[in-house]
Amino acid sequence: MSHKINAHNVNVFYGEKQAIRNVSIDVDQEDVTAFIGPSGCGKSTFLRTLNRMNDTVASARVEGDIRLDGEDIYSKDMDVVQLRARVGMVFQKPNPFPKSIYENVAYGPRIHGLASGKAELDTIVEQSLTRAGLWSEVKDRLSDSGTALSGGQQQRLCIARAIAVDPEVILMDEPCSALDPIATARIEELIHDLRGRYAIVIVTHNMQQAARVSQKTAFFHLGELVEYGDTNDIFTNPREQRTTDYITGRYG
Amino acid sequence: MRRRIARRYAAERRFRWLGLGAIVLSAAFLFFLIITMVMQGAAGFLETRVQLPIDFRAAELNVTPEQLRGDRGDLALAGAGLEGVVDAAAGAAFPTAGGAELLSDGAWLRVRNAVKANPALLRQQVVIDVPVNSDVDMAFKRAGTPAAERIVSAMGDRLSSGLNHDFFGGADSSDPTRVGIWGALKGSLLTMLVTLLIAFPVGVLSALYLEEYAPRNRWTDLIEVSINNLAAVPSIIFGLLGLAVFLNTFGLPRSAPIVGGLTLALMTMPVIVIAGRNAIKAVPPSIRDAALGVGASPVQVVFHHVLPLALPGILTGTIIGMARALGETAPLLMIGMRAFIAAPPEGLTDPATVLPVQIFLWSDEVARGFVEKTSAAIIVLLVFLLAMNGLAIYLRNRFETRW
Amino acid sequence: MSVGALFFVVIVLGLIGWFVGRARAIALRSSRTGRFSALPGHHGWFVALWTTLPPLLFLAIWFFVSPAMVTDAVIATPQAASLPPTGFERSAILSEARNLARGEAFGAFHDLSEVLAPAYAAAQRRFDWIATALAAILAFAGFAFSYLRVRPQFGARTAVERIVMLLLLGASLIAILTTFGIVASLLFESARFFSIVPLIDFLFGTHWSPQVIDPRDPGANLGAVPLFWGTFFIGAVIAMLVAIPFGLMSAIYLTQYAKLSTRRWIKPLLEVLAGVPTVVYGYFAALTVAPAVRDFAVMIGIRWASSESALAAGLVMGVMIIPFVSSIADDSLAAVPSSMRDGSLAMGATPSETIRKVLVPAALPGIVGGVLLAVSRAIGETMIVVMAASGVATLTLNPFASTTTVTKQIVDLLTGEAEFDSAKTLAAFALGLTLFVITLLLNIVALIVVKRYREAYD
Incomplete structure (x- = not known):
């Protein structure tokens, strides 16, 4: 069976420093895939290679082969802008635009020309907010600023914003690290609901979270992929000593 | 030990007072400067008028009220010899006070305007308020020459004071009672227009390029070094540039607002670039990530998100740069904007002067009447600058970063 | 069209x-x-x-x-x-x-x-x-x-x-x-x-009177040393004697002693002082300060005091520079880590002792860089000297005597109706070049000093 994303022998350098060593990983359409590991292990860096967000760092250099539905995303013909529309991203800190809630969600469809009129755009906004579980909370104040929402709501707004451009994959970079436990629970629930519709890759420093939300888990350490497999296996029956040490709290 | 501590506390107090003293003295200087200008300049907005009785029936004017009502009225009035009639009337009315000499050079224009407004006056004996000459004006306002003082006391209540409308509507003149600042102000506005139209877009675009896109290489370094140094180059050097390049090489017209505006634009642009870069830097990177994450291109990121958020800061810097340009004198002297210009400029290529240069020119005049005019022009300039700086401070406080 | x-x-x-x-x-x-x-x-x-x-x-x-x-x-x-x-x-x-x-x-x-x-x-x-x-x-x-x-x-x-x-x-x-x-x-x-006038004559000649230029020896009357001296004397000596103590002390007071509310309205006041156009300062210098300086000189017994003295122009220029020095000193003091200050205070030093012995020495490179920038601005300043200083070039140490500056001479040389190609107008460009080079050097040195200092505390 073909995978949604195939990454093969990926190396990432920041200037002289190598941040990712020889990582190969396949991500499936139906799964939530979690990247775990101690901070600085390269899990976020690797995540950002999947939609070429590393392009914005001048010193970053990516080697290797990453394919989305078999298409090389680092090839010359790939339009980065189109790629990022297909591979959406949610960031560590909620970062809504300092615009209205409506505009936050409508921005993506607008620049990609996904809606041919106001009515269609309204539909997309409503659908995205509904899928992100935010619609009932904000439907009466769509023109309020997105920055006026609470942290958890802001993060769900960012998810709605990512959904609005109809992506195939959603990358989440520690989406709950700035949130309280209740907001975190809402996001986890949401990830659960979104599973299947979008391939989801989530980076987390929280092992319980990885265990709760994901089907596949990859453990990164010092820029290397130590172990990758079913979440259950990783947590109950790791093959590698380093994985065992990490999940039992020896370091990290 | 205790004495030592007391001495240390005394030193502490002295130091503190020194600091406060420095600020108070600086502030006092500012107040002293402003108060001096206001005290001297307030009288510059006023003119002294004398009641001039004219009997148009007796005067031999070859014009009739009917002629004035037609559309060739101006022409008829211009050739009517009104100036001579006014002089004669003054000679008859003030034989001891110097006759026509008593009046300002522009006195007959008031009479002309009065007649134009009401042609029926030509059949009447009327009394019209006309401005007096500079010496008497000075003597009436405060201290003048002894001769003028004697005239003032002799004239008694036939002299009066009023707002000098011509000061706001006229241009330069050799008679201090006739000068106005409108010519210079219009020159300033036209010059600033050119400066803004060039410096703002170029400055903002350069700031965006340097802050958002420029690759780190030698060219970029060269651009940055250029901009930082241009911001510190003395303004007079820009005048030399304007003279050598715009006037002598390209043959653009001398004394024209377009050349002044270009010169000041080159001077203002680095200020806008530096302010713009700081404002752009203050936009959090997370906003850029967010836009890139939904598939915005780098250009869309900048024009949809970064620029709107940085705009208040850029505008603040622009206003401050424009205020500096508005007060600038030296470079404009170099490109010939110090010529005597008696009519407000009609366009960007007409000979013109600007407000600060006008102040400089008037301050050089020997006639005493120019002192109050200089100060009055300074007040006008300071009002403009204060308004601009106030706007900049308001913008800065109103749109202070909200993230 | x-x-x-x-x-x-x-x-x-x-x-x-x-x-x-x-x-x-x-x-x-x-x-x-x-x-x-x-x-x-x-x-x-x-x-x-x-x-x-x-x-x-x-x-x-x-x-x-x-x-x-x-x-x-x-x-x-x-x-x-x-x-x-x-x-x-x-x-x-x-x-x-x-x-x-x-x-x-x-x-x-x-x-x-x-x-x-x-x-x-x-x-x-x-x-x-x-x-x-x-x-x-x-x-x-x-x-x-x-x-x-x-x-x-x-x-x-x-x-x-x-x-x-x-x-x-x-x-x-x-x-x-x-x-x-x-x-x-x-x-x-x-x-x-310099094809008309030898470089040596211009840079080292001590006689400047461009009104009369002898075509056989144009360099004789175009020695710029008196201008360099006058520029240095007014801009770097007299003006700095005013601007440095006043600017530094007001920055110290504002950052270390003043309450936040005081600071909030004093800073805009200083900004206004910085925003007054130089032509206004020049007018004020010529009209009010210069006569006062001369009267003062006469009062203390200097009979031949000039009414276009270096002192009058320098004093007003110093006042103009105060906000500039103050704001740079303000930034430099703010960049000193507060741990240094706390350390000194914790030892029982009074605030003024802390400022003099710890803060100012620590901030000194930044302040020195700022002063260099201020000097570069002062020597490039034109209108105050055009209006208040004299056109006569003299080599003198007497602040009550008349002196002229480079910028004043540039304006004087270029605003007559002279032929553009004459030695006289071209001299203005040579002066301009000198001014440009000197201010550029000052700026570069100042930026290097300030940058080093910033890096030391970042």
Whole structure:
């Protein structure tokens, strides 16, 4: 069976420093895939290679082969802008635009020309907010600023914003690290609901979270992929000593 | 030990007072400067008028009220010899006070305007308020020459004071009672227009390029070094540039607002670039990530998100740069904007002067009447600058970063 | 048409191009489905930019180049044969003729101007026609080129963005062009000056009186040492004696002692002081301070005190620089880590002891850098010295005597109605070059000092 994303022998350098060593990983359409590991292990860096967000760092250099539905995303013909529309991203800190809630969600469809009129755009906004579980909370104040929402709501707004451009994959970079436990629970629930519709890759420093939300888990350490497999296996029956040490709290 | 501590506390107090003293003295200087200008300049907005009785029936004017009502009225009035009639009337009315000499050079224009407004006056004996000459004006306002003082006391209540409308509507003149600042102000506005139209877009675009896109290489370094140094180059050097390049090489017209505006634009642009870069830097990177994450291109990121958020800061810097340009004198002297210009400029290529240069020119005049005019022009300039700086401070406080 | 009118026509054409390009993109699009790499609006922009930019670029260059071309065309006419070969009269006649041709003047001082005016008008008309035709061709060519490229699969967004990037790069190159223009024009005119006057005479001569220049030995009266001294004396000595203590003490008070509310209204006050135009300071110096300084000098027994003394100009210049020094000292003090201050206070030092023994020494590199910048600003300052200092160049240490400066001499040399090529006017450019080099060096040194200091605490 073909995978949604195939990454093969990926190396990432920041200037002289190598941040990712020889990582190969396949991500499936139906799964939530979690990247775990101690901070600085390269899990976020690797995540950002999947939609070429590393392009914005001048010193970053990516080697290797990453394919989305078999298409090389680092090839010359790939339009980065189109790629990022297909591979959406949610960031560590909620970062809504300092615009209205409506505009936050409508921005993506607008620049990609996904809606041919106001009515269609309204539909997309409503659908995205509904899928992100935010619609009932904000439907009466769509023109309020997105920055006026609470942290958890802001993060769900960012998810709605990512959904609005109809992506195939959603990358989440520690989406709950700035949130309280209740907001975190809402996001986890949401990830659960979104599973299947979008391939989801989530980076987390929280092992319980990885265990709760994901089907596949990859453990990164010092820029290397130590172990990758079913979440259950990783947590109950790791093959590698380093994985065992990490999940039992020896370091990290 | 205790004495030592007391001495240390005394030193502490002295130091503190020194600091406060420095600020108070600086502030006092500012107040002293402003108060001096206001005290001297307030009288510059006023003119002294004398009641001039004219009997148009007796005067031999070859014009009739009917002629004035037609559309060739101006022409008829211009050739009517009104100036001579006014002089004669003054000679008859003030034989001891110097006759026509008593009046300002522009006195007959008031009479002309009065007649134009009401042609029926030509059949009447009327009394019209006309401005007096500079010496008497000075003597009436405060201290003048002894001769003028004697005239003032002799004239008694036939002299009066009023707002000098011509000061706001006229241009330069050799008679201090006739000068106005409108010519210079219009020159300033036209010059600033050119400066803004060039410096703002170029400055903002350069700031965006340097802050958002420029690759780190030698060219970029060269651009940055250029901009930082241009911001510190003395303004007079820009005048030399304007003279050598715009006037002598390209043959653009001398004394024209377009050349002044270009010169000041080159001077203002680095200020806008530096302010713009700081404002752009203050936009959090997370906003850029967010836009890139939904598939915005780098250009869309900048024009949809970064620029709107940085705009208040850029505008603040622009206003401050424009205020500096508005007060600038030296470079404009170099490109010939110090010529005597008696009519407000009609366009960007007409000979013109600007407000600060006008102040400089008037301050050089020997006639005493120019002192109050200089100060009055300074007040006008300071009002403009204060308004601009106030706007900049308001913008800065109103749109202070909200993230 | 004139350049201005053409400009607006081109803008209108661009607007039309936007709508046409967009409409074509929509029309082509409706027949197919799927994701497009560009929106109709991008196609509109693509056509609009291609329609406007070539003619606008052409018009911008034309605006600078055409006056000289028109003049050359007039000079080539037979009527111009009797023009004087070079110099001030020639340019005066030409500019009169130009004004007559434009209808800005109605009578001329030189008879020849009246003769040349029709030729001028004709040349102007001819060149305006050329400009109109070329602009039209460029606009149409750009439009045709871009319109034909509007197709569903065409990456208009990428194309537009490439043009925008070029625009941004072009804008930032203007800074380099300006610097280049300054250096080139100063060097070029100075080179002409030094071909008349030996460099050694100019840099080391101690006698300056450009009013009388002996053509056999022009360097004898163009020794700039008294100007350098006067500039240094007024800008770097007297002004700094005022600005450094006042600026530094007010910064110390504001950062260390003043309450936040006091700080909030004192800082704008200092900004106002910095925003007062120099011509106002100059007027104040000439009208109020200079007579006061002279009266004071006479009172303490100096009988030959000048009413255009170095002291008056220097004092006012110092006041002008106070806010500048204050704001830099403010920044430098704020950059000192508060742990240093806390450490000193915790040992039982009083605030003033902490400031004098710990904060100021720690902030000293930053303050010194700021003072260098202030000096560079003071010696480049023009209007205060033009209005309050004297035109007589003297080498003196007496602050009550008259002194002159480089900037004052530049203004004096260039504002007479002299021939542009004379040693006198060219001397202004040599002075300008000297001033430029000195301020540049000061700025570079100051920036290096400040940068080192910042890095030490970051």
